[in-house]
Amino acid sequence: MSTKMLAVKDLVPGMVIGEPVLSASGKVLLGKDVVIAPRTISLLLLWNVCHVFVNDEAEISSAESQQEQPAAGQSILSNEFSNFFKEYDGLITTAVQSFDFIRNTNNIPVQELKDTSFGIYSTVLSTGPAIMDYLLVSDYNLADKVTRHSVMVAFISSIIGRKLKFSDDQIKVLILAGLLHDIGKLVIAKDSEHEPKAHVIHGGKLLQHVSSLPQEVLLGVLQHHELMDGSGFPLGSKGDKIHLFARIIAVADIFHQHAYDGEHSNPFPVLEHMAKTLFDKLDQGVCQPFIRHVRDCLTNSPVLLSDGRTGQVIFFNQNRLDQPIVKTHTGTILDLSTTKNISIKRLLSQEYLANAN
Numbered sequence: 001m002s003t004k005m006l007a008v009k010d011l012v013p014g015m016v017i018g019e020p021v022l023s024a025s026g027k028v029l030l031g032k033d034v035v036i037a038p039r040t041i042s043l044l045l046l047w048n049v050c051h052v053f054v055n056d057e058a059e060i061s062s063a064e065s066q067q068e069q070p071a072a073g074q075s076i077l078s079n080e081f082s083n084f085f086k087e088y089d090g091l092i093t094t095a096v097q098s099f100d101f102i103r104n105t106n107n108i109p110v111q112e113l114k115d116t117s118f119g120i121y122s123t124v125l126s127t128g129p130a131i132m133d134y135l136l137v138s139d140y141n142l143a144d145k146v147t148r149h150s151v152m153v154a155f156i157s158s159i160i161g162r163k164l165k166f167s168d169d170q171i172k173v174l175i176l177a178g179l180l181h182d183i184g185k186l187v188i189a190k191d192s193e194h195e196p197k198a199h200v201i202h203g204g205k206l207l208q209h210v211s212s213l214p215q216e217v218l219l220g221v222l223q224h225h226e227l228m229d230g231s232g233f234p235l236g237s238k239g240d241k242i243h244l245f246a247r248i249i250a251v252a253d254i255f256h257q258h259a260y261d262g263e264h265s266n267p268f269p270v271l272e273h274m275a276k277t278l279f280d281k282l283d284q285g286v287c288q289p290f291i292r293h294v295r296d297c298l299t300n301s302p303v304l305l306s307d308g309r310t311g312q313v314i315f316f317n318q319n320r321l322d323q324p325i326v327k328t329h330t331g332t333i334l335d336l337s338t339t340k341n342i343s344i345k346r347l348l349s350q351e352y353l354a355n356a357n
């Protein structure tokens with residue numbers, strides 16, 4: 001099939017990459033035959049790729065389907081992506097300042113934290129459903145681990161709050177609770193750092209006398225490690241004795257802890273873990289809508305397989321969320337639930353992003 005060179009700004013979702021896209025150092029960023037998704041265009045812009053080769057035939061059919069789409073769809077998407085990253089960077093910066101203040105003074109800068117929470121709330125609102133896609137590739141090393149984790153848990157909690165149809169006011173409080181859930185880690189003594197309960201107790205002590213914080217925030221902090229079957233800590237509370245905000249933060253916390261390892265993202269095993277192993281431990285009324293949402297976001301995502309091949313997730317097996325059906329870059333369809341010894345190693349976009357930075 002013949003290919004044609006196009007500027008990245010002129011790409012539309014549905015076109016097919018005709019020749020591998022290489023980085024300046026010669027690394028393959030996107031393989032031949034990758035179907036361009038909205039996220040692909042955003043990543044190409046992020047990597048400063050100006051032109052790519054696409055299949056001519058795909059271009060024609062995409063041009064036809066483009067006529068059915070809003071005329072400015074693509075440029076809105078690109079703007080949205082870069083706006084998201086600008087907002088995300090800004091939020092991380094203000095969170096770092098607030099968290100450093102807490103570390104140094106043991107005091108809580110309530111207004112600054114509320115401002116950061118409001119920033120997260122408005123970013124979620126303005127970015128819309130695409131935000132999960134962006135979050136899956138945005139956990140790069142802009143700040144220390146506690147700050148990044150706290151901001152991400154706040155973001156993920158707000159996505160769950162929206163899925164559960166919370167009011168805007170409830171979501172703002174939930175975000176603040178997510179942002180502060182591990183606040184005790186900032187003031188913990190080095191010798192009790194590895195005692196899991198210590199950060200919860202220190203967090204409670206830090207916040208209990210801050211009168212301008214809603215009670216739900218304190219409960220979110222104190223109960224985010226409690227589990228539905230009573231096997232959590234610090235009290236071993238069960239079921240609805242655990243505040244709903246804490247049950248939401250527990251889901252967001254576990255997802256973020258397991259899906260990201262600092263440099264790369266592999267959210268597939270944690271989805272399976274949450275759905276099966278943690279079935280009795282997490283609130284399934286919270287967990288299931290979230291899993292469905294992440295699963296939808298991950299469909300079409302580029303992945304690296306354990307045998308070194310790259311591909312795209314095309315369908316999830318209901319019985320094994322970590323073993324979806326993948327189409328490799330050469331067009332082979334692999335059902336990972338029946339393919340021995342091949343698994344997903346990581347989301348590729350995370351690797352690309354790490355390389356690009």
Ligand SMILES: [Fe+2]
Nearest residue numbers: 181182224225
């Ligand atoms: Fe925690």
Ligand SMILES: [Fe+2]
Nearest residue numbers: 149181182253
């Ligand atoms: Fe946490």
